[in-house]
Amino acid sequence: MLDSGAETSADAALLRRALEAADPATLLLSLVQLTGEKHWLEAAKPFIRGPMNYQEFMPEPLRARVRDRLAEVLAEISRSGRTPPRQADDSLLREMMAVATGETVSDDYIAMMREDLTDDNLASRSLKWRKTPGPDALQATQVVIIGAGMSGLYAGIQLQQAGIPFVILEKNDAVGGTWYENIYPGCGVDTPNHFYSYAFEPNHEWSHFFAKRDELWNYFERVADKYDLRKHIRLGTEVVEARYDEAGAVWRITAQGQDGTDQQLTARVLVSAVGVLNRPKLPDIAGLDSFAGPAFHTAQWDRDFDWRGKRVAMIGTGASGHQVGPSLAPDVERLTIFQRSPHWVVPNPNYHEGVNEGKKWALANVPFYLRWYRFQLFWGFADGLHAALTVDPDWPHPERSLNAINEKHRHFMTRHMRAELEDRPDLLQKVVPDYPAYGKRILIDNYWFRMLKRDNVDLVTDPIDRIVPEGVRTRDGNIWPADALVFATGFMVSKMLHPMKIRGRKGRELHDVWGPDDAKAYLGLTVPGFPNFFMLTGPNTGLAHGGNQIFMTECGVRHMMLALRELLEGGHRSIECKPEIYEAYNRKVDAMHARMVWTHPGMTNWYRNPHGRVFAITPWRLVEYWKMTAGFDKAEYEMR
Numbered sequence: 001m002l003d004s005g006a007e008t009s010a011d012a013a014l015l016r017r018a019l020e021a022a023d024p025a026t027l028l029l030s031l032v033q034l035t036g037e038k039h040w041l042e043a044a045k046p047f048i049r050g051p052m053n054y055q056e057f058m059p060e061p062l063r064a065r066v067r068d069r070l071a072e073v074l075a076e077i078s079r080s081g082r083t084p085p086r087q088a089d090d091s092l093l094r095e096m097m098a099v100a101t102g103e104t105v106s107d108d109y110i111a112m113m114r115e116d117l118t119d120d121n122l123a124s125r126s127l128k129w130r131k132t133p134g135p136d137a138l139q140a141t142q143v144v145i146i147g148a149g150m151s152g153l154y155a156g157i158q159l160q161q162a163g164i165p166f167v168i169l170e171k172n173d174a175v176g177g178t179w180y181e182n183i184y185p186g187c188g189v190d191t192p193n194h195f196y197s198y199a200f201e202p203n204h205e206w207s208h209f210f211a212k213r214d215e216l217w218n219y220f221e222r223v224a225d226k227y228d229l230r231k232h233i234r235l236g237t238e239v240v241e242a243r244y245d246e247a248g249a250v251w252r253i254t255a256q257g258q259d260g261t262d263q264q265l266t267a268r269v270l271v272s273a274v275g276v277l278n279r280p281k282l283p284d285i286a287g288l289d290s291f292a293g294p295a296f297h298t299a300q301w302d303r304d305f306d307w308r309g310k311r312v313a314m315i316g317t318g319a320s321g322h323q324v325g326p327s328l329a330p331d332v333e334r335l336t337i338f339q340r341s342p343h344w345v346v347p348n349p350n351y352h353e354g355v356n357e358g359k360k361w362a363l364a365n366v367p368f369y370l371r372w373y374r375f376q377l378f379w380g381f382a383d384g385l386h387a388a389l390t391v392d393p394d395w396p397h398p399e400r401s402l403n404a405i406n407e408k409h410r411h412f413m414t415r416h417m418r419a420e421l422e423d424r425p426d427l428l429q430k431v432v433p434d435y436p437a438y439g440k441r442i443l444i445d446n447y448w449f450r451m452l453k454r455d456n457v458d459l460v461t462d463p464i465d466r467i468v469p470e471g472v473r474t475r476d477g478n479i480w481p482a483d484a485l486v487f488a489t490g491f492m493v494s495k496m497l498h499p500m501k502i503r504g505r506k507g508r509e510l511h512d513v514w515g516p517d518d519a520k521a522y523l524g525l526t527v528p529g530f531p532n533f534f535m536l537t538g539p540n541t542g543l544a545h546g547g548n549q550i551f552m553t554e555c556g557v558r559h560m561m562l563a564l565r566e567l568l569e570g571g572h573r574s575i576e577c578k579p580e581i582y583e584a585y586n587r588k589v590d591a592m593h594a595r596m597v598w599t600h601p602g603m604t605n606w607y608r609n610p611h612g613r614v615f616a617i618t619p620w621r622l623v624e625y626w627k628m629t630a631g632f633d634k635a636e637y638e639m640r
């Protein structure tokens with residue numbers, strides 16, 4: 001907040017500049033929350049065009065009135081020291097959410113939004129004991145978490161809040177998981193950061209709306225420090241196997257240090273927080289080993305590789321390739337890009353933008369501004385898109401789109417591609433997908449099309465025949481010479497948790513239960529026969545249309561903590577979900593996916609297995625997953 005000297009002219013000028021730089025619609029929502037003055041909502045309604053883009057339609061006189069009133073309210077708060085009111089009633093929240101998003105928002109969102117608007121976001125998400133367990137019970141519930149990335153850190157924070165002892169084993173020599181490992185040029189997030197951050201740990205200082213790798217990694221580093229997690233983390237320690245010991249109701253864990261020495265640990269509870277996009281997949285192309293120059297995967301980028309003046313061939317045009325290509329193109333002699341199938345690419349005006357100081361100030365200082373901004377992002381990048389992903393059985397063009405909204409998205413993106421490539425019909429015909437929008441991972445335009453038009457860039461769509469020492473040979477017999485090869489070819493997602501061996505009751509290994517490519521879990525978290533074992537970012541919890549993976553982890557951890565409460569308070573030794581609950585849940589997941597874009601036959605994606613079952617991503621709206629995980633029904637679990 002402004003300090004008590006807010007009335008000085010310097011402070012007033014600072015406040016004015018900040019409010020002018022902030023988003024007017026988000027300011028308006030903050031103002032309504034602070035004052036309960038509903039008439040602002042009425043004033044905004046005629047200008048709503050969707051969650052993110054109606055700000056520009058708000059006329060300046062209305063913006064100015066919002067700023068003036070807000071300045072007055074903030075000055076009054078600053079003067080009086082009065083705490084801003086925290087809650088709006090359901091009907092006001094409902095109306096505010098409708099104004100925030102530009103559409104009617106179902107009542108499902110009220111409880112979730114209310115939680116987000118609370119003052120102490122960590123406490124509101126933390127476990128509340130009904131009868132606090134004694135130190136012995138807590139001590140007997142030692143937890144081992146595998147992985148110190150985004151999920152492992154959060155699980156650690158929540159266990160710490162609850163007083164449950166834990167150790168985090170991390171194979172790398174630093175925390176941060178994917179944001180530590182990936183150092184390829186251009187690496188960054190394409191979910192906006194004010195949404196892609198822990199709900200309880202907002203960062204008002206993101207330099208960009210879509211931060212790059214170093215800033216993201218630093219964020220997780222800071223979180224590890226701030227919550228004093230490092231004393232619980234063993235770096236350079238890779239879990240090889242975990243075996244459930246039924247007699248002792250404990251997990252016996254074998255990990256390997258970087259020097260190859262084995263470490264044995266015992267834990268009552270095992271948590272996998274290994275992520276899904278961490279085991280690079282090299283392409284199954286003949287002659288890979290014959291290439292004469294350096295060749296590496298994007299996730300194993302060679303820090304010493306100097307691409308300037310080189311001829312680089314890049315295979316793959318997914319989210320990683322989409323960031324690498326434009327980062328290399330200006331400096332290489334030649335960039336040859338091999339595209340097997342095109343992706344839908346959406347423009348976003350903020351993608352390359354920095355966050356100005358005024359906006360940062362508003363995020364940090366205007367009460368509720370950040371929360372309403374997050375909700376707008378939540379809608380624009382996640383739940384607001386859901387309707388576009390669901391099949392309308394009566395839609396007359398099922399081969400190219402799913403429904404009228406999905407068709408609109410298709411037109412919007414096609415228009416963008418046409419505008420970018422209007423002078424290059426040869427490229428345009430290569431890049432516009434024929435399958436429905438969102439069928440493969442959606443990409444945000446990273447100046448991709450401008451890059452394709454460069455004189456030193458080739459987009460090759462002829463299938464690759466083999467790698468040869470001097471480059472890449474395509475089936476038409478052409479050899480595309482290269483000094484270096486970059487594989488932007490994705491990850492071994494279908495082998496979730498690979499190469500670890502997780503052995504549950506009767507020694508059954510998790511991958512034998514799942515088969516080679518059919519990972520399943522209840523709520524993405526638990527599998528019958530694997531007591532006291534929880535997976536974060538587990539089966540069917542990934543996000544494909546946008547969304548925020550951190551949100552999914554926060555939901556998963558909450559449910560896990562509720563299970564641990566049941567375990568501890570009940571004095572049980574083990575908890576596992578019942579087989580019939582697991583089966584019924586997965587039937588629901590499959591039935592839902594059958595109606596969604598990712599099962600469309602017109603494209604491949606990494607979300608489904610060769611039998612057509614989508615195993616990696618969620619079919620649910622985020623709010624549905626929030627609701628499913630926020631409660632805990634004892635009847636769904638077996639306790640022993």
Ligand code: NAP
Pocket residue numbers: 188189190191277282283284285315316317318319320321322323338339340341441464488489490491604606
């Ligand atoms: P990916 O989406 O799986 O893309 C792999 C690319 O390699 C595809 O273009 C694929 O073609 C191609 N490919 C694979 N094998 C090939 C072969 N044998 N011959 C020719 N081409 C081949 O992998 P990714 O780009 O690393 O992205 C994976 C996921 O990581 C993303 O979907 C996203 O969830 C996440 N990610 C996010 C960001 C971000 O937030 N900005 C950045 C990077 C990654 P096909 O499409 O034809 O299979």
